[in-house]
Amino acid sequence: MPQQVRGVVARAKGQPVSVETITVPDPGPGEAVVKVLTCGVCHTDLHYREGGINDEFPFLLGHEASGIVESVGDGVTDVAPGDFVVLNWRAVCGTCRACLKGKPWYCFSTHNAKQPMTLQDGTALSPALGIGAFIEKTLVHSGQCTKVDPAASPAAVGLLGCGVMAGIGAAVNTGAVGRGDSVAVIGCGGVGDAAIAGARLAGATTIIGVDVDDRKLEWAKGIGATHTVNAGAGDVVAAIQELTGGFGADVVIDAVGRPETWKQAFYARDLAGTVVLVGVPTPDLRLEMPLIDFFSRGGSLKSSWYGDCLPSRDFPYLVDLYQQGRLDLDAFVTEKIALDEVEVAFTRMHHGDVLRSVVVL
Numbered sequence: 001m002p003q004q005v006r007g008v009v010a011r012a013k014g015q016p017v018s019v020e021t022i023t024v025p026d027p028g029p030g031e032a033v034v035k036v037l038t039c040g041v042c043h044t045d046l047h048y049r050e051g052g053i054n055d056e057f058p059f060l061l062g063h064e065a066s067g068i069v070e071s072v073g074d075g076v077t078d079v080a081p082g083d084f085v086v087l088n089w090r091a092v093c094g095t096c097r098a099c100l101k102g103k104p105w106y107c108f109s110t111h112n113a114k115q116p117m118t119l120q121d122g123t124a125l126s127p128a129l130g131i132g133a134f135i136e137k138t139l140v141h142s143g144q145c146t147k148v149d150p151a152a153s154p155a156a157v158g159l160l161g162c163g164v165m166a167g168i169g170a171a172v173n174t175g176a177v178g179r180g181d182s183v184a185v186i187g188c189g190g191v192g193d194a195a196i197a198g199a200r201l202a203g204a205t206t207i208i209g210v211d212v213d214d215r216k217l218e219w220a221k222g223i224g225a226t227h228t229v230n231a232g233a234g235d236v237v238a239a240i241q242e243l244t245g246g247f248g249a250d251v252v253i254d255a256v257g258r259p260e261t262w263k264q265a266f267y268a269r270d271l272a273g274t275v276v277l278v279g280v281p282t283p284d285l286r287l288e289m290p291l292i293d294f295f296s297r298g299g300s301l302k303s304s305w306y307g308d309c310l311p312s313r314d315f316p317y318l319v320d321l322y323q324q325g326r327l328d329l330d331a332f333v334t335e336k337i338a339l340d341e342v343e344v345a346f347t348r349m350h351h352g353d354v355l356r357s358v359v360v361l
């Protein structure tokens, strides 16, 4: 029987979100219904509400979640009812050109549920990042459920479902930060601070957090930044160069995603260094630069989709590090909120009051 549950919907560009009654179908072949336990509020949810991702309103927001599998459809063998899972938006297909080349973290044909979740009038919802988890129960593809240790705190490990994985992966996977490297991270929100945590795990010895907000810089220090720079207080590039022997950092991660921050990342890196763009730019943004600078500075300019993660490989080991006290995921959970407080959480995010607000159901 399809179920009626409450979920958070963005009906129109720029309009406040609302809690609505949503119909969740029984799982079809390959699908699973998951009882959501927690879901973090990611900046990407706000991008969706602002029309910055696409125009496929109405959206069912939320995509950074933990939960318990309630039921599975025909042919599902990888998870079973009762499993504790972190939801992922990279259920790899195994057959696309990226998967066949042995690079499944780029999978171009990831699995999502085939059936739609709908509003009461039958309108199909677009689930954010193919998940939609600000809802009591959600329908996903079974491959979007990654089993992890059920002893772990749901609010903390649920963050691996998006922002924290994107940040850690931007440093560890995409940026390939190594022992003794210098790393700068521009934008110390949930994603940027996770990149700081990732750089620390990878053995970087100089880790510079850059933000416009001093409270964010304090949190960044707590998570592993060895130095901080307030971007509003002067020349960011010069400050990073000064902290790295005058040369620039080996890896600079832009966790904001604007032309000005990307340019800072580009020029604040050492010759032949690496720039990683993990912040998501809106489609209107443009970059204009001397082409010769791309050539003469060398190195590599990369984008990081979901931290180039492979959920089945990366979620369980990061949960292990968390359980062992080597990765402080609890530090990312600023507050726990109810389902009807997502709009308030967007305001707090906008004002820089939180690293992560986590909806607890």
Ligand SMILES: NC(=O)c1ccc[n+]([C@@H]2O[C@H](COP(=O)([O-])OP(=O)(O)OC[C@H]3O[C@@H](n4cnc5c(N)ncnc54)[C@H](O)[C@@H]3O)[C@@H](O)[C@H]2O)c1
Residues within 6 Å of the ligand: 042, 043, 044, 047, 162, 163, 166, 186, 187, 188, 189, 190, 191, 192, 210, 211, 212, 213, 216, 231, 255, 256, 257, 261, 277, 278, 279, 280, 281, 304, 305, 306, 307, 349, 352, 354, 355
């Ligand atoms: N690539 C991916 O797979 C992926 C995954 C999740 C999120 N994201 C994106 O990452 C970005 C960050 O997400 P978040 O949840 O951490 O957001 P957030 O709002 O929590 O953090 C953004 C931070 O950037 C800071 N900032 C803003 N302008 C700045 C500037 N000019 N210089 C320095 N700092 C500045 C803010 O003060 C804030 O601390 C968003 O664009 C989000 O959509 C990307």
Ligand SMILES: [Zn+2]
Residues within 6 Å of the ligand: 092, 093, 094, 095, 096, 097, 098, 099, 100, 104, 106, 107, 108, 109, 110
């Ligand atoms: Zn694939």
Ligand SMILES: [Zn+2]
Residues within 6 Å of the ligand: 042, 043, 044, 045, 063, 064, 162, 163
């Ligand atoms: Zn996200």
